[in-house]
Amino acid sequence: xxxxxxxxxxxxxxxxxxxxxxxxxxxxxxxxxxxxxxxxxxxxxxxxxxxxxxxxxxxxxxxxxxxxxxxxxxxxxxxxxxxxxxxxxxxxxxxxxxxxxxxxxxxxxxxxxxxxxxxxxxxxxxxxxxxxxxxxxxxxxxxxxxxxxxxxxxxxxxxxxxxxxxxxxxxxxxxxxxxxxxxxxxxxxxxxxxxxxxxxxxxxxxxxxxxxxxxxxxxxxxxx
Amino acid sequence: xxxxxxxxxxxxxxxxxxxxxxxxxxxxxxxxxxxxxxxxxxxxxxxxxxxxxxxxxxxxxxxxxxxxxxxxxxxxxxxxxxxxxxxxxxxxxxxxxxxxxxxxxxxxxxxxxxxxxxxxxxxxxxxxxxxxxxxxxxxxxxxxxxxxxxxxxxxxxxxxxxxxxxxxxxxxxxxxxxxxxxxxxxxxxxxxxxxxxxxxxxxxxxxxxxxxxxxxxxxxxxxxxxxxxxxxxxxxxxxxxxxxxxxxxxxxxxxxxxxxxxxxxxxxxxxxxxxxxxxxxxxxxxxxxxxxxxxxxxxxxxxxxxxxxxxxxxxxxxxxxxxxxxxxxxxxxxxxxxxxxxxxxxxxxxxxxxxxxxxxxxxxxxxxxxxxxxxxxxxxxxxxxxxxxxxxxxxxxxxxxxxxxxxxxxxxxxxxxxxxxxxxxxxxxxxxxxxxx
Numbered sequence: 001x002x003x004x005x006x007x008x009x010x011x012x013x014x015x016x017x018x019x020x021x022x023x024x025x026x027x028x029x030x031x032x033x034x035x036x037x038x039x040x041x042x043x044x045x046x047x048x049x050x051x052x053x054x055x056x057x058x059x060x061x062x063x064x065x066x067x068x069x070x071x072x073x074x075x076x077x078x079x080x081x082x083x084x085x086x087x088x089x090x091x092x093x094x095x096x097x098x099x100x101x102x103x104x105x106x107x108x109x110x111x112x113x114x115x116x117x118x119x120x121x122x123x124x125x126x127x128x129x130x131x132x133x134x135x136x137x138x139x140x141x142x143x144x145x146x147x148x149x150x151x152x153x154x155x156x157x158x159x160x161x162x163x164x165x166x167x168x169x170x171x172x173x174x175x176x177x178x179x180x181x182x183x184x185x186x187x188x189x190x191x192x193x194x195x196x197x198x199x200x201x202x203x204x205x206x207x208x209x210x211x212x213x214x215x216x217x218x219x220x221x222x223x224x
Numbered sequence: 225x226x227x228x229x230x231x232x233x234x235x236x237x238x239x240x241x242x243x244x245x246x247x248x249x250x251x252x253x254x255x256x257x258x259x260x261x262x263x264x265x266x267x268x269x270x271x272x273x274x275x276x277x278x279x280x281x282x283x284x285x286x287x288x289x290x291x292x293x294x295x296x297x298x299x300x301x302x303x304x305x306x307x308x309x310x311x312x313x314x315x316x317x318x319x320x321x322x323x324x325x326x327x328x329x330x331x332x333x334x335x336x337x338x339x340x341x342x343x344x345x346x347x348x349x350x351x352x353x354x355x356x357x358x359x360x361x362x363x364x365x366x367x368x369x370x371x372x373x374x375x376x377x378x379x380x381x382x383x384x385x386x387x388x389x390x391x392x393x394x395x396x397x398x399x400x401x402x403x404x405x406x407x408x409x410x411x412x413x414x415x416x417x418x419x420x421x422x423x424x425x426x427x428x429x430x431x432x433x434x435x436x437x438x439x440x441x442x443x444x445x446x447x448x449x450x451x452x453x454x455x456x457x458x459x460x461x462x463x464x465x466x467x468x469x470x471x472x473x474x475x476x477x478x479x480x481x482x483x484x485x486x487x488x489x490x491x492x493x494x495x496x497x498x499x500x501x502x503x504x505x506x507x508x509x510x511x512x513x514x515x516x517x518x519x520x521x522x523x524x525x526x527x528x529x530x531x532x533x534x535x536x537x538x539x540x541x542x543x544x545x546x547x548x549x550x551x552x553x554x555x556x557x558x559x560x561x562x563x564x565x566x567x568x569x570x571x572x573x574x575x576x577x578x579x580x581x582x583x584x585x586x587x588x589x590x591x592x593x594x595x596x597x598x599x600x601x602x603x604x605x606x607x608x609x610x611x612x613x614x615x616x617x618x619x620x621x622x623x624x625x626x627x628x629x630x631x632x633x634x635x636x637x638x639x640x641x642x643x644x645x646x647x648x649x650x651x652x653x654x655x656x657x658x659x660x661x
Contacts, residue, residue, distance in 0.1 A: 038279050
């Protein structure tokens with residue numbers, strides 16, 4: 001009795017298993033392979049994926065793999081290192097596009113005139129419900145919202161995952177260290193827009209809370 | 225040891241203790257040591273196995289708890305103890321509980337007849353080899369109890385498989401050991417070990433060889449074949465891969481252990497590792513000279529004058545035995561890393577059609593060996609006494625080698641021709657063009 005197999009697609013590899021010279025040759029060969037792996041596991045750690053025998057484990061808390069620049073975890077807000085000006089103008093684009101609707105922005109009103117200022121008074125992202133899609137960072141016209149690389153956010157305190165503006169703000173240099181080439185591409189545009197924004201702000205409005213006192217507030221415009 | 229207790233009680237403390245009290249204390253002490261050693265061996269073996277198999281699979285293995293993970297088994301034990309003990313509602317609760325004990329106790333007994341070092345056999349009697357294998361089969365009852373009482377299909381299947389496997393592999397194991405009994409003329413494990421002094425040839429066969437403790441039975445054709453058969457059978461009896469059919473987790477969950485949780489499961493686990501340890505130790509003892517090794521006999525000879533040397537000889541013997549035992553455990557893990565599980569028909573075929581006839585032939589060669597070495601005019605073999613001991617040994621070696629080789633090749637041929645008559649895939653399959661990097 002013979003069994004015939006018809007294979008249409010060319011994905012089968014014919015293996016020629018030569019007749020063994022002695023009983024147990026294949027078994028001994030298999031054991032040799034395993035022992036070889038065992039010996040090589042004591043050698044240096046593997047460097048690239050073409051090496052097949054040896055340890056390639058990255059032991060996480062002590063060793064970490066380098067994250068790609070395009071890696072994204074959860075969003076953060078940027079402010080300028082020198083002037084402390086936030087890049088966010090509270091245009092609400094991100095709040096509108098956010099699929100799980102976890103972004104909540106309160107726009108700033110000038111206390112003296114009661115008019116809207118191009119800065120966010122409060123900016124809340126619920127990290128617990130954020131799905132990290134990165135749409136907010138994509139849509140932001142001012143390059144203010146970016147995706148962070150920090151991923152160790154596990155906590156027993158649920159409320160602490162509601163991130164307020166002060167928790168979200170990072171200096172531009174921080175983002176530059178995460179994704180230097182991406183920042184290089186958008187840097188010019190971002191600063192140009194920031195300059196325009198700053199012109200329409202006054203006093204301490206729009207300055208990152210952590211930078212208040214450290215930077216000189218821009219000169220207040222003369223009342224028109 | 226009795227002398228020491230006698231000195232402490234009667235000379236130092238002047239208690240006038242009778243002999244039976246001294247014996248009782250001696251046995252209690254030895255039993256306590258054994259019962260302490262066994263769980264620690266199990267802890268060590270689980271850690272050892274996990275680290276070794278991990279490295280064979282290019283992983284690191286548990287290395288977090290304590291230095292390089294040495295406290296991992298203790299963490300596991302704590303987990304086992306704190307787990308909820310679940311007994312199925314439909315289970316036969318008494319039997320369910322008893323099974324754990326029936327499985328563990330025999331494995332502990334097995335260690336009591338092992339010679340751990342020169343003169344360090346906890347219980348030494350003439351038929352200790354028989355006792356060792358008789359008591360090892362008792363745990364099969366425990367497995368059936370555990371499998372039956374859980375009232376679970378998988379448990380029962382696992383128990384049935386376990387018993388079928390144990391019975392069919394007990395036979396070649398004991399038959400291969402029987403060859404050694406013929407060669408050494410003794411059923412006492414400690415005497416079999418003592419007979420393995422020497423170098424290549426042992427002292428009982430050739431009294432003039434230098435005693436380096438290397439006259440292992442492995443170095444004879446009979447002993448070698450017996451070792452191969454016995455080690456394969458030991459793998460099957462200890463339910464190690466590739467013979468872990470009774471607890472094949474991809475087929476029948478965990479076999480007879482399916483309905484056990486918490487420390488009851490831990491007991492089965494303990495029994496298994498202790499059994500594996502005992503099987504490795506008996507392999508080392510019977511074929512690899514046990515505590516025999518270079519220096520042990522010289523040290524114990526010096527011990528006649530100075531007690532310190534005999535203690536040193538004992539310690540060296542224990543080290544040799546444990547090294548050999550761990551080497552065999554490493555081999556078990558190595559085999560686990562290399563081979564997939566056998567099918568149950570392959571298991572039965574290997575046991576009954578290959579190992580059993582081979583061990584029977586081996587017993588025949590062992591008889592020839594014993595005749596060549598020990599027999600003389602009384603048995604009607606007067607022509608043998610004309611040769612010197614070296615010639616007799618050479619005749620025995622060559623004749624048994626020829627017989628064993630012939631038997632092995634014949635059996636391989638028979639078994640492989642039986643296999644080749646099975647339907648096979650034809651060669652002319654249609655393969656597409658494949659290019660591999």
